[in-house]
Amino acid sequence: MEKLTATNLAMMEQRKKKPRAPKPVLPSQEAERYYSGQLRGMVRLMAGELVKALEPELKRLKRDYIADAMLTMDGWTDEVLAAIRGVSRRFSSSLFESQIQRVAASTVSRADADNAEDFRKSVNQAVGVDFQLITRPRGMQDYLEASTAENVNLIKSIPDEYFKNVETIVLGGMKDGLAPTAIAKQIQEQTGVSARRAKLIARDQVSQLNSDLTRQRQAAAGIEFYKAVDAGDQRVSGAPGGKYPNAKISCWGIARQDIGYGVGIYKVADGATWKGVTNLHPGKHHILCRCVGLAQIPGVNYFPDKG
Ligand SMILES: [Zn+2]
Incomplete structure (x- = not known):
């Protein structure tokens, strides 16, 4: 491993090119695009599956729950909750978990690969010498694993929150005797909330990764x-x-x-x-x-x- 020490920097006297200020190492656009695309697909799937399961139930139960409004929620609540939970279970299954594990790990490794490459280019262009900077400084593997786990939790929170809020919307709407179309509209808004949150997670996480990795690489290079x-x-x-x-x-x-x-x-x-x-x-x-x-x-x- 080489550091940008005084001795090493003396080598710069032999460089051919004029030194220039290092370029900023920006968050990986590819990692963000991949991550937000995966999350967008997940939100779309969640909403699609939910509508497919819920719409016929709401239509079927409409007469009952509208007549029932303010009296009792017995009977139809169980059926409608079963429909929602049948869908939400698929987004907390072990199969789902292994899928999001893969999404999180791919995102982190793309962000890391781009950061390593951009950091190396940035420093080497600046000093005009090809330093063999260490790609994976000490402690970075642990950091990458922790970041993957954190992202798995963040992804999980999207369906958790979505289906919890959908239950509140549906039960509240039926209690108030709302038409299925009105309930569907509220669910659609909730889907929008999840989609925006997913996008924010993707952007913020890739940006945090870039910040942390740049800092670790700067420290390892002796900057x-x-x-x-x-x-x-x-x-x-x-x-x-x-x-x-x-x-x-x-x-x-x-x-x-x-x-x-x-x-x-x-x-x-x-x-x-x-x-x-x-x-x-x-x-x-x-x-x-x-x-x-x-x-x-x-x-x-x-x-x-x-x-
Ligand atoms: Zn700032």
Whole structure:
């Protein structure tokens, strides 16, 4: 394993190309596309199976439950719950579990492969020398496994939440004597909620993976400092005149404050601090943070002694 030590950096004297600032290592678009596609398919399947099982039941029971409204829920509740649970069981079976395990593991490994490749390119282009950076630093395997398990739990929470809310919608709707079409409309809205949540999970998880993996690779390469760079648009949290000027954690501010190492520069090991909140790492300042931590390489884009 090679580190970007002073000795190694002396090799840069022999480089042919002029050093340039490393490019930011961005979250893997391929991993996000794959993940959100898989989750979108799951939500579509959940909703499709539910409608198929529930619609005929609601139509069949309509006369009973409308006449029954406010009196008793006996009889039809059991039947309709059985229909919902018959579908929800398929989304908590061991077969389902092994499918989502595969989705989570593929997502994590795609995100990791892209991060490793982009990180290597970024550093090597910057220093102009082909460092054989270690692909899988110590401890990373454990991290990848933990992240896979976390994603399995997050995926599981989508059908869990969906079918729980559907039960509330259906039972409440039938109790109120709503027409099956009105209940179906509420279920459709719930499907939309799940679809949006699935998309958010995919984006946020791939972005968190990128942040954590970049940090681990920077540390393993001996890079001590990074520069926090925000996404530079209206949606950057805390940006004056932007969409969220009063955000609790200001990515705009983090990129511009100087805690003693230079403007927006922080230790890879510590991250930034904002208004008493510590350990804020780029890409994880808050949910859907789009900041990146640019590796600061002495003599390339980092000149601590020049004051
Ligand atoms: Zn940010």
